[in-house]
Amino acid sequence: MSKIVAITETGHEIHQKGEVLELRRAGRLARTLKLAELEQLWLFGQVEITHAALMALLDRGVDVVFLTKGGSFRGRLLGRASRHVELRACQYRNLSRPEFSLEIAKNIVEAKIKNQRHLALRAQATLGDESLSEALGELRVLANQVPQVATREELLGLEGSAARVYFGIFGKLIKNPLFSFSQRTRRPPRDPVNACLSFGYVMLTTLVEGEVAAAGLDPMLGAFHQPEYGRPSLALDIVEEFRALIVDAVTIRLINRRQLVPADFGSPSEALGQDQLIADADDSGAVYLLERGRKIFIREFLARLREEVFDPREGIHTDWRGIIRGQVYRFARAIKGEGPYVAFVQR
Structure with missing residues (x-):
């Protein structure tokens, strides 16, 4: 590739x-x-x-x-627009049907929760931390409830509950005493762990949006994330399946192996210099990766994408980029009516 x-x-x-x-x-x-x-x-x-x-x-x-210097997406240069007019027409037509969108969204959220649980379960085995058992059980229950939901509001509720459980134990996965994590803070990130997560999610979304556009789909119209001006909703849908497996895994690895140190993080003025486009309206207390930290994170992120992974649905070994690309094409087949969308769950 x-x-x-x-x-x-x-x-x-x-x-x-x-x-x-x-x-x-x-x-x-x-x-x-x-x-x-x-x-x-x-x-x-x-x-x-x-x-x-x-x-x-x-x-x-x-x-x-x-x-931007700090990693905020500004834009992309693409060649001639995709010629897959019929594919996009199917996308607009079928994703406007609430029942169709809900089935795909349920598949995505169920996979997201299962992959969060997978990461925590592997950490429990590696770290020998039995205190994670209760949360692992809660995540299993929540994932099993997803297929029964009948509305998008119910689905959002289950996803939110799973996020609270998952990020409630995420700090226990950090075994470097120089770092701590108490809660997920996004805009802006308030500590080094959150800075890594936010930066990594932008990188992952950038990658997935490119794959979506290359497949001829419209990145702005998804099944789970509602349309919003300037938001690549379809890319974000597919990102949900891989947040824990790629970005969260890279963050834990870099911090626990001490490849990142506290000096790799700083305030907006230290991290961004003259480039303030990433800055939020209220940036007081914000923490961002500095240049050395960004280089380390990007290098490990790209290395993670090249790691071999087994796809049980196809019975083949590929890498994470291959898995992501496969999901994009599965989505395309689903909206053409060639079968249900099956999200990726790591076994």
């Missing part, structure tokens, strides 16, 4: 030279990238790119994503 490459240091200039992109910094060649091997290029902060390089990326269908 082609590469995702992230350029995290400001001051880089990207030039084209034949079938290669040259990354230059202060006039010196820092790195080269083969265009034929690129699938996504993530540019953080002030990275300059020439017209020739942009045209080369467009011609080859490379998804170019622009993010």
